[in-house]
Amino acid sequence: MLENKNQDKTDLESLGEFGLIDHLTKHFPLNQKSTIKGIGDDAAVLDFKDKKTVVSTDLLVEGVHFDLSYMPLKHLGYKAVMVNLSDIYAMNAKATQITVSLAVSNRFPLEALEELYAGIALATKIYNVDLVGGDTTSSQTGLIISITAIGEAIAEDIVYRSGAKENDLLVVTGDLGGAYMGLQVLEREKEVYKVNPNSQPDLEPYSYIVERQLKPEARKDIFELFKKLEAHPTAMIDISDGLSSEILHLCKNSKVGCNLYEEKIPLDPTVISACEEFKIDSTLVALSGGEDYELLFTLDQKEFPKIKGNPNLTVVGHMTADNEGAHLVSRNNSKIPLTAQGWNSFAKT
Amino acid sequence: MLENKNQDKTDLESLGEFGLIDHLTKHFPLNQKSTIKGIGDDAAVLDFKDKKTVVSTDLLVEGVHFDLSYMPLKHLGYKAVMVNLSDIYAMNAKATQITVSLAVSNRFPLEALEELYAGIALATKIYNVDLVGGDTTSSQTGLIISITAIGEAIAEDIVYRSGAKENDLLVVTGDLGGAYMGLQVLEREKEVYKVNPNSQPDLEPYSYIVERQLKPEARKDIFELFKKLEAHPTAMIDISDGLSSEILHLCKNSKVGCNLYEEKIPLDPTVISACEEFKIDSTLVALSGGEDYELLFTLDQKEFPKIKGNPNLTVVGHMTADNEGAHLVSRNNSKIPLTAQGWNSFAKT
Incomplete structure (x- = not known):
């Protein structure tokens, strides 16, 4: 279904790496006050002032974490963001930014990645987080998605795994x-x-x-x-x-x-x-x-x-x-x- | 060479995901003042006080970015960190933390990943950055390394790509x-x-x-x-x-x-x-x-x-x-x- 045999589909190589990132991320607005600079430089720049920063990262691999035969790409994009934001909320912190990196084989046309990013965009909109960086490269086989989520909290609000007491x-x-x-x-x-x-x-x-x-x-x-x-x-x-x-x-x-x-x-x-x-x-x-x-x-x-x-x-x-x-x-x-x-x-x- | 045929080598599955992360990261000290909590919770916790945070991420894929037939795994680990720190220094910022995620096929024994992490450890030591998180999962084919680097700078020191002037x-x-x-x-x-x-x-x-x-x-x-x-x-x-x-x-x-x-x-x-x-x-x-x-x-x-x-x-x-x-x-x-x-x-x- 996703094989790039359709003449109407756009080859990834016709865009190149920079063109692809630009194309996929151009409609992501930045809404967080703490986002000073998003995509488009060597690194994103964030400003957390006197709050603590929390960071979590997850890697999703085709054939291990998802099966595209029943997982629509838009849902996959949405879920990949959820997996990461969930870790931030589990610290009792507010999720503020994500970075998304993809490794993708040539069997995916541009339109498939647009679907994936539509799901990522929906998630960032609903959860009010900014997409601030990423990397896009080719893979020899399937699709790999690596997301890093960043959040903020005041020190006394952060909840670790280590604070449970007897009788809690x-x-x-x-x-x-x-x-x-x-x-x-x-x-x-x-x-x-x-x-x-x-x-x-x-x-x-x-x-x-x-x-x-x-x-x-x-x-x-x-x-x-x-x-x-x-x-x-x-x-x-x-x-x-x-x-x-x-x-x-x-x-x-x-x-x-x-x-x-x-x-x-x-x-x-x-x-x-x-x-x-x-x-x-x-x-x-x-x-x-x-x-x-x-x-x-x-x-x-x-x-x-x-x-x-x-x-x-x-x-x-x-x-x-x-x-x-x-x-x-x-x-x-x-x-x-x-x-x-x-x-x-x-x-x- | 890396095929897991040697009886002395340790299968990754015998450790499981949590065991593997623990095993590979247990010797990474935390040296940065801004690192409050590293690996071992849902997210790392960082404290940048009144400084700005910079974040960059890169994905390295076997067969695309590296060839293990001439790239020793220790060097690969070292280089993967360098690729990311380089982006932080390009913002004129101080690199402070990294997260490392791996997708790895069963053809790699534990000892191969230990070599990779030895290179990562050397890089974190020489460049004085803390390893604060990551994710380790299986892949159906090769090795994929995703690294996110975090750094800090005071606002007026940060250098973007956008500030060059005529005659500079x-x-x-x-x-x-x-x-x-x-x-x-x-x-x-x-x-x-x-x-x-x-x-x-x-x-x-x-x-x-x-x-x-x-x-x-x-x-x-x-x-x-x-x-x-x-x-x-x-x-x-x-x-x-x-x-x-x-x-x-x-x-x-x-x-x-x-x-x-x-x-x-x-x-x-x-x-x-x-x-x-x-x-x-x-x-x-x-x-x-x-x-x-x-x-x-x-x-x-x-x-x-x-x-x-x-x-x-x-x-x-x-x-x-x-x-x-x-x-x-x-x-x-x-x-x-x-x-x-x-x-x-x-x-x-």
Whole structure:
């Protein structure tokens, strides 16, 4: 589909490297006060005055992190930005700028990259971040996207992974497992399509979980909610690899243990029905699925009244002494040690 | 050579993503005052107080930017850092932090990545920058390195590409064309090796130019020299794609023209003799060769006494009115329009 056989499509080489960057980025406005100079020099220039700067970077590789047979390029651009902004929000900071670098093979025409950048542009607009730099080069095979996100915060607002204390509440935003189940649906439809290219998939019943996979949203609203509620998380991380893996990161960095209650894990009804259809345990999906980009944080019990009843937040457990370890307390009240079954990008498939 | 057939080598998958990052980065000290938190959270935290932050990013792709058949991994790691720091110094800023992301296929054992990181570590030590973040993932084919460099400067010190004025002097640091000629030597030796794997190449006569290709140095010293001389460049860019391409960037961004004098272009004797041996015009090599990572800047003529006689700096021309265009004034005094013959990473080869 993306092969450059169409005579109406524009070869990347006809633009050259500088022409390509100019072309793809010319419609990105700069809105952040802290952006002094964006794209077009050796480096961007930013001004954070007396605030701290936070920086995060992620690399997305075709065939490892995304499959273009069901991931539209516009969604991919949007999601690539979300993956990075999510890390900034997980520091309880405001995302302000991104840089985007691409390695792309000649099989992509210019119009494909324009689609990708349309998704990046939409994300920068909705999340109010400036695109301030990047690099574009050729690759011998697929598409690789490298994004660095930059944000700002005052020192006392920044939340690390290391601040959780014994007895703190463990809280998760939104619901879990949707992105993973959306992927299962898309992969099944891909197999059906291989057998019968004329089949018309009906994704309507799965729209929520498919959207969770294809167009996730980073939780910018939680950063704003904390400000409004005057809540101060003690530790925080974003859920990119699955709840289990992220809990273990918090425990390791904060030197605490954890009890996670299976019955408390927030699951959308669509996730539960998809799990039944695919005969997968929904708890396992929430623990190991990943890519939901929700936030996981700990909170002093004294602050519970601030978050009580908030539909965005679910208390799923509490932190314990380090030597008690990290456990899932199952519905039948047995304690199962949590293991990092988060997705391992080096595993042989 | 790098295929993972050796039983003594460590599979990447045995470490997993988190284990790999931890393993590769555990010996990187943090020395910059502005580094509050490095690797190990969702984002790094930096503190630039009342200074401006500069950010630059580059992507290096195996088979496009480097060839591992003659590029040792340690040198590659070192060079990847240099490419980015060079952009920071080209803003007349102090480089302070880097992030490093890798996509790497399973054909690389852990020991290969350790070599790569040994080069990165050496670069961070010599140039005094902190490694503060990154991402490591698998790739289906080769090695891809994405580096973002961050630096700081006070606002009035920052030099953009856009500040050159008519009659400003055009100045280049060091000498040009060495990296390109080093590449010619290495590619010739690779062909010889293919025919006769027992051949022992004698690279001794080419050591300067081979080092320019394999282990370039970013011009941190120039940033320090400007401070010492109290010199204030009006515009600056680093020479990554060749002198001609960079001059055109300065002209376009500053809306000026330029006369570049062929006889003034600084060439090392080794470059001249290699050009004779390879029957390539040395001026063309300097104009289009690239990868020297020298700096090109413009300076008000009044400041000439400050740089006069400095062995690091060569005046190669002067800026003219925009409508006069950008020209090379040849040794026989004819004017030849400069064209961007810098390396085009999208050109079919």
